[in-house]
Amino acid sequence: MAFGGKGVARVDGKVFFVTDAVPGDVVDVEIVEDSGRYADARIAAFKTPSTLRGPSPCRFSDQCGGCQWLGIPYENQLAWKRQFVETALGRIGRFHGEVLVPVSGSGATIEYRNRIFLRGVFASDGSVSFGYFRRGSRDLIPVDRCAIARPAINDVLGRLGSARFHRPVNLRASTPYRMEIQEIPQQGGDAGAQVVITVYPPDPACRDLDAFVAGLRGLPGVFWAGFIKDLKDAPLVVFDEQGGIKYHTRPGQFQQVNVAHNRLVRSLVHEIVEGYKPARVLDLFCGSGNLSLGLCRDGRHVEGIEFSEAAIATARENVRINKITGALYLAGSSEKHLWKCAKKGEQFDLVIADPPREGMFKDLIPLQKIGARVIVYVSCDPATLARDVGALIRGGYALKSVRAFDFFPNTWHIETVVVLERDGLKADVP
C-alpha cells in the first residue's frame, strides 16, 4: 500500500501505483500516467477482489469518491497509516534513525465526521439531489446518507431528499452548487444536536438560491442556514467544550472534522507544552485558537497567527467569552509574522505549527532567530510533514516523538503530531 491509498503492483520490474487497490486485489488496470519506470493507474475491472474486502456499511462506496477503505478491516487500515508516516519520514524526510509511530485508532469508524461538503442540483419538480462526485469524475452521485457523517447530519440529509423547494428561475437545472453541513451540539432550546448549513452558490452575486436557503432554515434539525458571503450574520456556535473552555465557531469556518479525536490531539499538545513550561508560545496557523486557547495560564503569553480574519475574530471572541488572559490572536501570514518577530528580537520558547496540507514554509532562519527551542508540529499530510521535519532536523532540531491519530477512518488520511527539540533540551515528552 503506497501513500495516497494506492496499491503497489509490479509487472516485469515496472511499478504501478493503482488508485484504490488494496493488497490481494487481482485487477485489470488502465494507465493514467506513464512515467517510464513507474506508472499511475486506476482499476478498470476486478478479476478477484482481495479477501480483505468485506461488506461495506455504505450503499454508495463503490461509486463515491469519498472513502476508499469502507469494508476493509480497521486493523489493516491502521497498519497502512502507520507505514505511511514511518516510510515518509525515512524516504522524504531522510530521517535515518528508527521511528516507531503509535497510531491511535478512532473509537467510531463510522458516523464520526461532524462536517461534510456536498453538491446540490435542482430537478425541474423542485426536488434537489445532494451527493458527492463519482470517483475520478465530476458526475454527481446522489446520496441520502453518508456512512461516516454524524447522525444529526444524516437526519437532515434524509429530510432534504423528500423536501420540495421553489426552483430558481435563473439557475440552470444542471448547475451543481456546494453546500456544507456541520453538526453542532445542543445550543439551548431544542434537545439534541443540530446542524448549520453553509451554501456556496455557483457565482457569489447569484441570489437565485435565496428561497432555497429560506426553506432550509425551516427544516427540523437546522439551527441556521445561509450563504458563505453572508457569514457576518451567522451565529457564533459552540462546537466543543474541554477543560472548562467553550470552543466557538461560525458556519463556514475551518474546524477539525473529528471532534473526539481533536480532543485527544488538543490534550496531547497541552501535555507536551506543559512539560516544557514555556513562558511564551507562538501558535502558527492557529485558526480560531483550537490548540492554544487552553494554554493561556500562569501568566504565559500565547500568540496566535492565522490567515483568515474571520477565524481570528472568532478566536478573539473565544478569548472574551472564556475570560482568558495572556492571549493575542492576529490575522496575517505565519511566515511574515515570524520574520517580523525575528526582526523585532522577540523570543518564543515553543512554537506550535498546524499548517494546511501544503505544509510549512521552507525558511527556517526566523524560527531559529526567535529562539524556538521546541516545535510541536501537527500535520494532516505525512509527505509534507516528512519534508519539513527533514529540513528542521538538518537545521539543528532533534526528533523527540511522533504520534499519529486516525481522524479519518475508512480513508487513507492520517493526522500526526511531531515534537522537535533543539539538542540538549530535556523534558518529559509524552
Ligand SMILES: C[S@@+](CC[C@H](N)C(=O)[O-])C[C@H]1O[C@@H](n2cnc3c(N)ncnc32)[C@H](O)[C@@H]1O
Ligand atoms: C489545518 S488548519 C489548523 C487550524 C487550527 N490550528 C485548528 O486546529 O483548528 C490550518 C490553518 O492555517 C491557515 N493558513 C493557511 N496558510 C496560512 C499562512 N500562510 N499563514 C497563516 N495561516 C495560514 C488556514 O486558514 C487554516 O485555518
